[in-house]
Amino acid sequence: MLRLLLQATRVETPHAKSKSSNKWAVEPRSIDESRPLRVVVIGSGISGIISSIRFRQRIPNLDLCVYEKNADIGGTWFENRYPGCACDIPAHAYQATFEPNKEWSKFYASAPEIHRYWKRVADKYNCMEYVKLKKRVIEAVWDEQRSKWQLKVQDVETGAVYSDLCDILISATGALNNWKWPNIPGLQDFKGKLMHSACWDESYDYSGKKVAVIGNGSSGIQIVPAILPKVSHIDHYIRGRTWIAPTFAREEIDKRGNDIENFSFTPEEIETFNKDHQAYQKFRKGIELELQSLHGATILGTPQQINAKGVFLENMKRRLSRKPGLFSGLVPSFPPACRRLTPGPGYLEALADDKVKVISNNIIEVAADGIITADGTRHPTDVIVCATGFDTTFTPRFPVIGRGGSLADRWNKTPETYLSMMVDGFPNYFISLGPNASLGEGNLLLLVEKAIDYFTLCVQKMQRDNIRALSVKKEAVDRFTLHCDQYFSQTVFGQKCRSWYKEGGEDSRVTALWPGSSLHSLKALTHPRWEEFTYEYVNDNANGWLGNGWTENEKQQTVNVNYLDDEQVDFPTQLLKPVLVS
CATH class of the missing domain: 3.50.50.60 (FAD/NAD(P)-binding domain)
Incomplete structure (x- = not known):
């Protein structure tokens, strides 16, 4: 009987005539249907690689493209090849949390070794299928009518320019990427x-x-x-x-009986890390604990x-x-x-x-x-x-045109964002390592990962709630800007020194750093404050998320009741009274 009923079920339900004069609000979609979204990521450095992994992991019905201007992925670790180029925090704290590397050869890994690591990560998770090398985005314009980003992309080799369109645009170009010659006569x-x-x-x-x-x-x-x-x-x-x-892990240096600040790991140590996960975790967590215990030194x-x-x-x-x-x-x-x-x-x-x-x-x-x-x-x-550094103004290297004009004009006086990641007037646009995203201490890669997690939460909401345009409110940007200025006034970063943290000035605003520790950033970015955003819905229908009464499993005739499985039931065992044994 059930089989006959299922076979007779009509999934496509035509709109009935509403008895009220209200606009029809029942969308022809299941409540849990994931509408197709095209996401474009600009840049395939660390942020681009992690984005290409997490978005494919978490966003169904995804059309993903990563544009990279260089001939290879890796960002700064592909571009910077000067002698001695290396990470300035310990290598075991400069890796993806989900892909630990137990075979770093040096305590402070060299640029080529870091580049090889991220190449392995990209290969392992099949990222290259979605990366277009030697393709430079030269313009991004928000199309209000279609709620999409209109892109112009240039082939680096041929110079040819073509158009692309996406629902969500992610800038993963990095902060220190646009190098320049110093202004010295002659x-x-x-x-x-x-x-x-x-x-x-x-x-x-x-x-x-x-x-x-x-x-x-x-x-x-x-x-x-x-x-x-x-x-x-x-x-x-x-x-x-x-x-x-001072270098990190002074005990490790002293244990080796010399004063080499960047020591090499012995083959025996690497073998131990590979065989004994607990030994590896003890070493790695010791480094991480030291790295994450420095925040107090930044507060005056x-x-x-x-x-x-x-x-x-x-x-x-x-x-x-x-x-x-x-x-x-x-x-x-x-200081x-x-x-x-x-x-x-x-x-x-x-x-x-x-x-x-x-x-x-x-x-x-x-x-x-x-x-x-x-x-x-x-x-x-x-x-x-x-060795004079980069353009640290955060000015986009190509026109990014939102609702109220260009991002360059928006940031003409000072770059202002919401949580370092979004700007009012630029819907569906996210920035990794934007203004106020870097760290003066702590683990930067944790912040990068958490920011990308935040992006995926926003895109999940767009799919779940049938949102076509998500934008942060201006007052939220203003509040974050005020918070940053007040916070840095009580830190060493606000003291008089010439630093790229302040766009190269001595007394300028601190525009590069997150207003807190890296552990603070993890807490701040865990749960989006949805009240800080404005939303526009598909078909201008705020009821559209409810769909037409169906779920996807019902529509596909694959109904299951696994919500009764023990592993899915939320048993309140912690509330049980203790059993008294007589």
């Missing part, structure tokens, strides 16, 4: 070899050369010790003083923050012991962590080497054969390395 007239840390010529042999390294940010700190063994001399130009952080006036200066001073003195005279010229007046911290393995030791000269006079001009400083001294050199 730089392009230099007759020797001119290189930028973000555009390194790997074919060039700098052996025996006299090299000028401009900049003591993260890349400059890594380049100096890396090239030192091969070159004849280094002039290291330092515009501002900076703190060099805390015991951690007050004591941090002494710890840093002792570390720098110890590592400059060969040339103690350098110490006073390197220690800054601002530790105001600028980006790096342990810089081997950097201070390299500065104490006889082949290195630290120059703090301002560069006023580059001549054909070298550099001229403000004191009138001419410094001949064969090679100039500009």
Whole structure:
């Protein structure tokens, strides 16, 4: 009897005439039907790779495309190939939570090794099927009528431009991606070899050369010790003083009986990690615990923050012991962590080497054969390395046009967002590692993963509630901006120092950092505050989520009652009275 009834069931139910004058609100869809959505991700660095995994894992009926301007995936770990390029936090804390790597060869992994790791992750989860290499998005315009993003995409090799359309657009281009030459008169007239840390010529042999390294940010700190063994001399130009952080896991260094800041793991240790998961977890969680216990040092006036200066001073003195005279010229007046911290393995030791000269006079001009400083001294050199960083303004590198105009105009004075991820007036648009997304301490990759989880929650809601356009409210953006400014006023990040955290200024707003610890970000991004958004519905029907009374299983005649399975029943066992044994 049941079989005959099922066979006779008509799934397609025509609209009946409503007895009321109200607009018909019963949509011809099941309540749990997942409408098809096209998602485009711009960039296949870490954010793009994780997005391509999590979206396919969690969003049914998905049409996914990842556009990548480069010839390979990996983002910064594909692009940056300068000598010494490495992660400045321990490798075991710089990996996907769902894909731990037990075979890192060094404590601070090199760029090529990190790139190989993310290539393996992408291959394991079949990401490359959805990535289009050598394709650059050059324009994104919100189409209000269709509630879609209209894209222009350029083939990097041929220059040809074609159009694309998507429901959801995700910017995963990263913050430090658009490198630039420093504004120094005569730089392009230099007759020797001119290189930028973000555009390194790997074919060039700098052996025996006299090299000028401009900049003591993260890349400059890594380049100096890396090239030192091969070159004849280094002039290291330092515009501002900076703190060099003590390395993590000091116990591991001391256990090895030497003072190598970036030690290698022995084959025996790697074998132990592979065979003994508990040993691996103990090591990994120990590193993570140390990394996640530093937040107090960023808040002005805390015991951690007050004591941090002494710890840093002792570390720098110890590592400059060969040339103690350098110490006073390197220690800054601002507190530790105001600028980006790096342990810089081997950097201070390299500065104490006889082949290195630290120059703090301002560069006023580059001549054909070298550099001229403000004191009138001419410094001949064969090679100039500009380790001078990136455009840190967060200005989009192509037009992104929303409801009220371009994102570049919206951020003309200062970049403002909601939780670093969304901007009012730009529906269905999400940003990974946007303004106020980076961390001054803690585990950045956890924040990246959590942000992408947040994106998927928003898209799930769009499918579940039949939403065609989801946009954050302006007042929510304003509140987050105010919160950031007030929060950073009580931190070391708000002190006077020149930092990319503040778009390169000394007294500018802190626009790069999350207003809290990385553990704080995990809590903040776990549950979206849906009241902070506005919604437009398919067919302008806010009732559309209810569908036509059917579920998908009923419609497909695959009804099940597995909600009665023990593993699906929520047994309130914790509320049971204890059994008294007589």
